[in-house]
Amino acid sequence: MRDTEHYIGIMSGTSLDGIDAVLVATDGRRIELKGSASAPIEPLLRERLLALASGAAITAQAWGELDIALGQAYADATMQLLANTSMQASDILAIGCHGQTVWHQPDAGLPFSLQLGDGNRIAALTGITTVTDFRRKDMALGGQGAPLVPAFHQQVLGHPERLRVVVNIGGIANITVLAPGRPVQGYDVGPGNMLMDLWCRQHTGARFDKDAALAQTGRVLPDLLARLMNEPWLALPAPKSTGRELFNEAWLQAHLAGHEAVADVQATLAEFTAAAIAQQVPPLTAGELLVCGGGGHNPLLMDRLAALLPGWQVATTTQAGVDMDAMEAMAFAWLAHQTLHRLPGNLPETTGATRPAVLGAVHFPD
Numbered sequence: 055m056r057d058t059e060h061y062i063g064i065m066s067g068t069s070l071d072g073i074d075a076v077l078v079a080t081d082g083r084r085i086e087l088k089g090s091a092s093a094p095i096e097p098l099l100r101e102r103l104l105a106l107a108s109g110a111a112i113t114a115q116a117w118g119e120l121d122i123a124l125g126q127a128y129a130d131a132t133m134q135l136l137a138n139t140s141m142q143a144s145d146i147l148a149i150g151c152h153g154q155t156v157w158h159q160p161d162a163g164l165p166f167s168l169q170l171g172d173g174n175r176i177a178a179l180t181g182i183t184t185v186t187d188f189r190r191k192d193m194a195l196g197g198q199g200a201p202l203v204p205a206f207h208q209q210v211l212g213h214p215e216r217l218r219v220v221v222n223i224g225g226i227a228n229i230t231v232l233a234p235g236r237p238v239q240g241y242d243v244g245p246g247n248m249l250m251d252l253w254c255r256q257h258t259g260a261r262f263d264k265d266a267a268l269a270q271t272g273r274v275l276p277d278l279l280a281r282l283m284n285e286p287w288l289a290l291p292a293p294k295s296t297g298r299e300l301f302n303e304a305w306l307q308a309h310l311a312g313h314e315a316v317a318d319v320q321a322t323l324a325e326f327t328a329a330a331i332a333q334q335v336p337p338l339t340a341g342e343l344l345v346c347g348g349g350g351h352n353p354l355l356m357d358r359l360a361a362l363l364p365g366w367q368v369a370t371t372t373q374a375g376v377d378m379d380a381m382e383a384m385a386f387a388w389l390a391h392q393t394l395h396r397l398p399g400n401l402p403e404t405t406g407a408t409r410p411a412v413l414g415a416v417h418f419p420d
């Protein structure tokens with residue numbers, strides 16, 4: 055029996071909705087959530103990151119400043135988390151910090167994935183060993199570098215008899231297929247909340263369509279839906295991963311005729327998101343479909359997934375015992391555990407890397 059150790063996981067995802075930090079206790083197999091903290095990303099920083107992630111050209115100076123500002127924000131979130139949980143820095147073995155993805159091109163001639171948020175600064179300000187840059191070793195081994203959470207999903211939700219498909223609906227959506235006795239499958243399936251958020255922000259000023267209030271007043275436009283579903287990336291086989299580099303404002307505009315009502319587009323984007331996910335669930339005997347990430351709070355998405363996947367028991371991961379809002383941050387806490395113990399963090403069968411590997415760059419505080 056290995057000792058229980060404490061780790062912090064920090065995630066700020068492709069929605070750019072804020073920073074999630076969690077503190078967990080783990081022996082590498084069992085993992086227990088001890089506390090959490092969330093921090094907003096300051097509006098000006100968010101705008102600059104959104105522009106960068108949408109392909110804006112910036113100077114090296116601006117780049118360096120964003121890296122530092124994010125590192126500072128992650129350190130602040132860590133200090134808040136320690137205060138919330140009455141833990142000391144010396145109680146924590148390491149922080150696993152995903153960082154903010156600003157570019158991800160796994161299939162280009164020079165593939166890379168770039169996350170900002172200076173780990174040196176996090177380690178120096180918190181006094182805790184900090185692991186960052188989790189994706190690029192997998193990519194150096196020919197993998198997509200994403201999604202990385204399937205290994206963690208297997209760890210916390212794998213079941214000896216039940217077929218479980220875990221669906222994370224963040225900015226991008228990804229699925230993990232946990233079939234008893236079979237290798238884990240895991241891949242991105244396309245936009246999660248990203249397009250719905252984008253349209254809602256443009257037309258109402260709100261950051262997202264809370265409880266699908268706007269979408270529920272519109273009707274799905276079949277022609278638009280068919281054009282969106284025609285995106286060739288959706289039909290690609292795994293391994294595959296994607297991001298804002300493909301599913302962005304230009305992509306959406308290219309599919310619109312221009313005369314659609316705002317609410318109808320919102321409804322169609324919600325249907326597209328659910329349909330793209332449902333279409334990429336492998337044709338297996340129905341099992342449990344467990345949703346995590348912010349999209350699990352969207353009642354329309356949940357209803358449409360249940361309708362499009364008859365026979366499947368659609369629920370949230372919270373109902374299966376793992377907090378749907380903490381899942382990704384917990385995964386990065388677990389990945390930091392893997393790194394410190396020199397254990398692999400990737401699953402080559404999901405990312406396509408040539409072998410399992412110890413992931414991440416380690417920043418010591420001293």
Ligand SMILES: Nc1ncnc2c1ncn2[C@@H]1O[C@H](COP(=O)(O)OP(=O)(O)OP(=O)(O)O)[C@@H](O)[C@H]1O
Pocket residue numbers: 065066067068069070071222223224225226246247251261262263264265266346347348349351352353382
């Ligand atoms: N009540 C709600 N109704 C509708 N949508 C919601 C609700 N609550 C959260 N969301 C959606 O969830 C999004 C945030 O999801 P999440 O925090 O999982 O994103 P993320 O961390 O960027 O994820 P990822 O890294 O997987 O891309 C919001 O932008 C919003 O679209």
Ligand SMILES: CC(=O)N[C@H]1[C@@H]2OC[C@@H](O2)[C@@H](O)[C@@H]1O[C@H](C)C(=O)O
Pocket residue numbers: 067068155158167199200201202203204222224225226227228242295296297382
């Ligand atoms: C490059 C990148 O940041 N990808 C994210 C994104 O958000 C969801 C999906 O696309 C997934 O592939 C990944 O995040 C999770 C944490 C992962 O690696 O599993």
